[in-house]
Amino acid sequence: MRSRIQSAGLGDIEQKVAAGERLTFADGVRLFDTPDLLAVGALANLERERRHGARTYYNYNIRLEATNVCTASCLFCSFARLKPGDPGAYTMSLEQAWEKLRSRSHQPLTEIHVVNGLHPDLPFSYYTDLLDGFKKIRPDIHLKCFTAVEIAFFADLYGMTDEQVLRELMKAGLDSLPGGGAEIFAERVRKKISQGKCGADRYLDIHRLAHQLGMRSNVTMLYGHIETNDERIDHMLRVRALQDETGGFQAFIPLAFHPDNNQMRKLPAPTAADTLRVHAVARLMLDNVAHIKAFWVATGVDVAQAALWFGADDLDGTVQEERIYHMAGSSTPETMTTKQIQRLIAAAGRQPLERDTLYNIVSSVA
């Protein structure tokens, strides 16, 4: 593989990676431009194995989208409905949302991941009561809830600062922030594809604040639509810069664009080769982020498995009841059992490890 990396003209980048030297913007662009995908993957794999060996993480989680009513108009979104009462719009009562967790009392869940539309009419107490209720039902469960975009929306709607919102939600039980809403940070793209929600700087400011308040978070990148490779690298470097400041990001999650049932449906979905490359480049550029997650619902199960040799060390989890991707055409199952995930990882020659949200090991399979 080393000679393959050399032949691909990536010998200097390999040396930098081996020496723990930081890659530059130009290095990142070259990693995208190099035709030999396997060489880029091999380089990312060296780094992946240096950090994690064969270890590959997943968790026992559940997803909940309490409402799809959303004032933002993101061209890529198939999930949102503009107003309550629009066809397909829904908002769960608190009882309905809590019941989703109660009905899984037999499952050894460690995490609930909540992402919602930006609903214009709900009171702030809906969200604090939601968290409080979850903690009462399952005090042991980690609440990874509300993207930075939702936090910004709450602050503006309820007349609070971002910090007040975070503090109130933490008081109600919030444990960490998911990475959604990042899309692509570059203004050119963001302006076109995601209007009506907070900009890149505020997204990053809110993650900074969350980290300063003691929470961890994830960060995503929606790729495979109208962004350029330069804009992908710019996105990664903005993440890297904030991570230098706070160290609070746990995982970087590339999210493959799904074109069904949304306003960008004329675009093709990213290919498997592009998906593998994005994970690999992320592993190499984000030298200060511990984990690269291949979210199997977004990549597809088979490509997620292959990504474990292209820089990824995490597959997310059991998921259950995901709507955002399935409404946009994801053909993956709604859920995977822990057995299925373990098999997938082991069949790829990797070692499955169940983790909790903070990457503490829950159990392992020999």
Ligand code: V47
């Ligand atoms: O922000 C919406 C994306 C995100 C589409 O933090 C789409 O562990 C592709 O953030 N095609 C929400 N992507 C999901 C998310 C996430 C997923 C897994 C793990 C974590 C984590 C976070 O989904 C949105 C947006 O970028 N999205 N529509 C679409 N048509």
